[in-house]
Amino acid sequence: MIRGKVLIAEEICKGCELCITACPQDSLALSEKINLKGYRFAVLVQDNCTGCVNCALVCPDAAITVYRQKKPAKGINPEIQVAV
Amino acid sequence: MDLPPITNGFELVYKKPQTLTETPMHYCPGCGHGVVHRVLMEVIEEMGIQDRTIGVAPVGCSVFAYDYMNVDMQEAAHGRASAVATGIKRVLPDRFVYSYQGDGDLAAIGTAETIHTVNRGENILMVFINNGIYGMTGGQMAPTSILGMKTTTSPFGRDSKLAGHPLKITNLIAQLPGAFYVTRHAVHTANAVRKLKKAIHSSFEYQLLNKGTCFIEVLSNCPSGWKMTPAESNKWLEENMFPIYPLGDLKTPSQTMN
Ligand SMILES: Cc1ncc(C[n+]2csc(CCOP(=O)(O)OP(=O)(O)O)c2C)c(N)n1
Ligand code: SF4
Ligand code: SF4
Ligand code: SF4
Ligand SMILES: [Mg+2]
Numbered sequence: 001m002i003r004g005k006v007l008i009a010e011e012i013c014k015g016c017e018l019c020i021t022a023c024p025q026d027s028l029a030l031s032e033k034i035n036l037k038g039y040r041f042a043v044l045v046q047d048n049c050t051g052c053v054n055c056a057l058v059c060p061d062a063a064i065t066v067y068r069q070k071k072p073a074k075g076i077n078p079e080i081q082v083a084v
Numbered sequence: 085m086d087l088p089p090i091t092n093g094f095e096l097v098y099k100k101p102q103t104l105t106e107t108p109m110h111y112c113p114g115c116g117h118g119v120v121h122r123v124l125m126e127v128i129e130e131m132g133i134q135d136r137t138i139g140v141a142p143v144g145c146s147v148f149a150y151d152y153m154n155v156d157m158q159e160a161a162h163g164r165a166s167a168v169a170t171g172i173k174r175v176l177p178d179r180f181v182y183s184y185q186g187d188g189d190l191a192a193i194g195t196a197e198t199i200h201t202v203n204r205g206e207n208i209l210m211v212f213i214n215n216g217i218y219g220m221t222g223g224q225m226a227p228t229s230i231l232g233m234k235t236t237t238s239p240f241g242r243d244s245k246l247a248g249h250p251l252k253i254t255n256l257i258a259q260l261p262g263a264f265y266v267t268r269h270a271v272h273t274a275n276a277v278r279k280l281k282k283a284i285h286s287s288f289e290y291q292l293l294n295k296g297t298c299f300i301e302v303l304s305n306c307p308s309g310w311k312m313t314p315a316e317s318n319k320w321l322e323e324n325m326f327p328i329y330p331l332g333d334l335k336t337p338s339q340t341m342n
Contacts, residue, residue, distance in 0.1 A: 005094060016114030016307075016314040022274055039113070053098045054274035060118030061109055062100035070095050 004051020007065040008042050015039035019055035019064060028055060101129040105154045114314020116304030117146050119271040120213060120280070124182070125153055127284045137180040138172050140165040144186035145219040163194025166201035169208045180288055182209040187228040188218040191253040195227075198253065205262025205296035209287040212254065212299065215306040216325060223309035227251035230328050235309070250328055254301040258334040264296035266335040270303040272318040276331075290337070303329055 006027075013035065019042050020028045027049040030040040042055075042063075051068030103125035111118050128137050134155055141149040143162035150157035160168040165183035173181040190198050190212050201210070217235055218224040225235040225242055230250050232241040242250075258266040265287060269280040280302060287298035303325050305317035312320060 004097075012108055014113035018114055018314050018318070021315050021318075051097055052274075056098045057274040057277040058119065058271070060111060060113075060115055060122075062104055062118070062122045064098070065096070065100070066098035067094040068097045070093055 001048075002050050003069040004049040005067040006044055006049055006051075006055060007067070008044070009061075009063040009065075010041045011035050011037070012061050012063040013039060013041035014061055015041055016060060017042070018058045018060065022054045022058045023049075024052065024054065025049060101126045103129040103134050103154050105152055107151050109152055110148060111145065112306075112308045114305065114307045114317065115145070115219075116215065116271045116302065116306075117213060119277060120184075120211065120302050120304065121146075121149065121152050123271070123277060123281050124184075124211065124284055125155075127281060127288065128155060128180075131285070131288060133180050133288065136178065137182070138176070140169045140172070140181070140183040142183070142185040142189040143220075144189045146184060146186060146213065147220070149184055163189050163192070164197055165189065165194065166206070166208070166210055167197040169210075170201055170204070170206045173206060173208050177207070180209075180291055181207075182211055184211045185213065186219065187212070187214045187216065187226045188221075188224075191227045191251050195253070199256070199260070202257050202260045202262050202297045202299060205260075205264070207291055207294050207296060209284070209291060209298045209300065211284075212301045213304050214254075214301055214325075214329065215304045215309070216250075217306050217309040219306045219309045223306070223311075227253070228329075230324060233324075252329065254299065254329075254334060257299050262296050263299055263335055264290055265298040265333075265337060267299075267333045268301040268303065268329060268331050270321065270326075270331055272303075272305070272321055295337070301329070303331070 025048045027046045029045040031043045053066050056064035109118050137155040139157045141159045142165045165185045169181050169183040216229045224237040229242050267283050270276045307314045307317040
């Protein structure tokens with residue numbers, strides 16, 4: 001499985017839950033804490049994100065950044081790849 | 085936003101475009117305006133036309149679009165965005181010019197400007213956010229409100245005898261020879277967002293070729309005005325607005341050539 005990671009801007013998020021609805025992996029949920037605006041914000045709750053970007057595409061507040069695992073180049077140990 | 089260092093073996097696949105400012109948007113949670121702003125700015129970033137683009141903001145909830153869109157912007161009086169965009173494009177024909185308007189702005193007070201801009205085939209992109217309501221002023225009935233829809237000015241539901249029928253202004257626009265590309269989209273799912281992005285991209289390419297008016301209607305939600313959660317509003321949109329305003333192209337360049 002291709003693995004992904006999302007980074008959610010907690011203070012920008014308004015807790016609309018549209019990313020949660022859009023995620024095919026059920027990776028997201030609302031936090032127990034609230035942010036300074038008073039909203040519960042979206043958080044990654046399962047380690048099964050595929051980096052499909054769906055959540056970021058529907059987010060009205062551009063609060064989501066998505067990373068995806070690089071396909072390892074042949075013969076190179078992915079552990080020692082340098083980030084760009 | 086400062087991004088943390090990328091974890092080893094992971095690469096960045098999506099981030100907020102730098103053509104959106106850092107100003108947090110004032111829209112209600114889940115409002116489609118934010119999505120359309122972002123997609124429009126993504127296309128401008130990807131096409132590398134930020135310094136050659138001028139947007140015209142409306143009166144409506146998106147009145148502060150100029151605070152969020154990091155391109156040259158002009159505010160227009162209520163309903164007049166396409167007329168202002170006409171002037172800008174005629175004076176600066178080498179710029180990419182777009183107007184951004186809600187349904188109250190474009191299809192009520194601005195109906196004359198809208199129709200005549202397209203009838204003149206002005207070489208601009210008109211983005212039309214149809215949420216079937218006057219969001220900004222507290223949820224009054226719009227020309228595009230569907231029959232039976234309850235709003236503050238139609239508390240028993242829109243009645244055609246009293247308030248006429250939902251105005252399918254995009255269908256009217258498509259009849260005009262000046263319209264080059266007319267299409268209807270939504271932002272309720274990731275795939276719908278991807279399609280909208282393609283339509284905006286095509287529209288700017290047609291504008292570069294001086295093809296005439298490109299008109300994109302985006303069926304959007306208004307969770308506050310509709311008194312629903314964002315997820316409920318997207319479901320309501322699909323079930324109640326899509327049958328009246330079906331998604332898809334109303335006029336494509338091949339039809340225009342005929
Ligand atoms: C000349 C004038 N008439 C009326 C108004 C009041 N007004 C402000 S926004 C608006 C309608 C907004 O609805 P829409 O264009 O659908 O935008 P939305 O807020 O739904 O995005 C009206 C009637 C105004 N500002 N100026
Ligand atoms: S990138 Fe895809 S899988 Fe990962 S959280 Fe977002 S929607 Fe879910
Ligand atoms: S879609 Fe965006 S604003 Fe809405 S809950 Fe998810 S991260 Fe927050
Ligand atoms: S009132 Fe409606 S259109 Fe305006 S910001 Fe709120 S949800 Fe969006
Ligand atoms: Mg409206």
